[in-house]
Amino acid sequence: MIRKLTKRTIDTISPVEKPTIFYDSDLTGFCVKVLPSGIKRWCVEYRSGAGGRSVGKTRMVLGSTSAMTPDQARLAAKSTLAAVALGQDPARKRSTERAMPTFADFGERYLSEEAETKLKPRTVVNYRFYLRKHAAPLLGTRKLDALDSAERDNPSRDITGF
Structure with a gap:
């Protein structure tokens, strides 16, 4: 479903039977994922590299809707999409950093x-x-x-x- 993701919109989303994605109407790739448990997470979807549609989408979780406001999540999504436009892969970078041993x-x-x-x-x-x-x-x-x-x-x- 596509709609403007605001605090009011997020609060009105009812529990779902299976994981469901709600996309923002203003920012392409910005979305909220709602789980059957009731947990709602801000996400951003993008295609990395220069492959276009031949490359699969990557969905990166930005944070919980309870921890981030819609404006904060939208700003994080914009910066993530900007990094992708410059040729970076933020999800791969994050997983590499997490896998690095102490x-x-x-x-x-x-x-x-x-x-x-x-x-x-x-x-x-x-x-x-x-x-x-x-x-x-x-x-x-x-x-x-x-x-x-x-x-x-x-x-x-x-x-x-x-």
Whole structure:
């Protein structure tokens, strides 16, 4: 269904039997998805790349209707569609960012998959201790792609403990 998505319009949408999409009449690709449970989510649909209709649509959830106003969701949809027009794929970017491991996860994975097979057991124990005691408290929750050489050069964020 196509209609202007406003607060009043969203509030009047009754529960549905199966997931249903309601499209906005003003902004192409902007929509609200209503689930049988009653949850309503703002979404934006687009076709990435230069494939036109030969490329499938991507539907990206922007947020819940209870967390975002229609104006906020419309603004987010416009910026997403603008990024698509510039050749980006916001949904792929979001999933890549979410899949990126944290420093602590990467360190533990390195120790279990690489270090344990190539180093002496006591060395691995020491490395694991250094990781958990010194590095993880400072950098553990940071994503790997967010780390740069500034962490090494900044003395107030010394990760070696020395």
